[in-house]
Amino acid sequence: xxxRLRNVIWRLSMSTLVIDTLQGKTTAGSINVRGEGSNNTxxxxxxxxxxxxxxxxxxxxxxxxxxxxxxxxxxxxxxxFTNNMANSNYSATTNIADFTHNGSGxxxxxxxxxxxxxxxxxxxxxxxxxxxxxxFYDGAEMCCSxxxxxx
Numbered sequence: 001x002x003x004r005l006r007n008v009i010w011r012l013s014m015s016t017l018v019i020d021t022l023q024g025k026t027t028a029g030s031i032n033v034r035g036e037g038s039n040n041t042x043x044x045x046x047x048x049x050x051x052x053x054x055x056x057x058x059x060x061x062x063x064x065x066x067x068x069x070x071x072x073x074x075x076x077x078x079x080x081f082t083n084n085m086a087n088s089n090y091s092a093t094t095n096i097a098d099f100t101h102n103g104s105g106x107x108x109x110x111x112x113x114x115x116x117x118x119x120x121x122x123x124x125x126x127x128x129x130x131x132x133x134x135x136f137y138d139g140a141e142m143c144c145s146x147x148x149x150x151x
Contacts, residue, residue, distance in 0.1 A: 049090070050146040052079050056125070056138040065146075072122070075136025080120045083150055088116040090148025094123050096139060110134075111142050118151065 022043075024030040031043040052063035058071035060079075067082045096111040112134075114122030123144055126137040 048145050048147055049083075049085065049150050050079070050081055051144065053141060053143045054079065055141050061141070073136070074138055075124055075126045076114070077123045077125065077142065078120050079123070079144055081118075081146075084118045085146070086118065086149040086151045088118055090116065090146055092116060092121045092123075093145045093147075095143045096125060096141070109137070109139060113144075121146065 022031055024032075029044060032040040033043050033046075035041045048064065050063075050065035052066040052069060053061035054063075054069040054077070055061070056071065056077065058069045058077060060066060060069040063079075065082050066079050068080045070078045070080070072078055092113045094111040094113055096109060109125075109127045111123060111125045114124045116122075121144065123142060124134075124136065125139050125142060126135050129135055
């Protein structure tokens with residue numbers, strides 16, 4: 001395929017493009033990617049800004065842009081960002097690795113997003129009892145992915 005650099009067309013003879021930085025031509029922090037049909041997606045907006053896997057002791061596994069995880073009490077955990085989000089309006093998605101119940105046989109285990117701050121997000125883990133009341137519970141591993149704008 002062909003690449004135009006400073007009005008010179010170069011033919012790439014291999015399928016690997018090796019570069020250190022991508023920067024938008026019109027706006028440095030904005031790169032549009034051609035999507036399906038005539039739709040475009042902004043590359044920066046589509047990237048996860050932070051993600052982590054951690055256990056209920058606050059022990060951080062693999063992660064991106066996470067400085068630490070913490071155990072704030074039964075069923076209440078937090079992850080702290082290395083680079084802050086621009087505000088607290090970002091999207092955080094959680095998942096739990098252990099879907100077993102707490103012994104009663106009819107409880108749904110779940111992991112929910114609690115308080116969102118620009119420098120951290122709180123995650124609650126628990127189950128619902130027979131009256132559909134959320135009961136905080138320490139299960140097993142959790143995962144969290146954060147999308148939004150970095151500050």
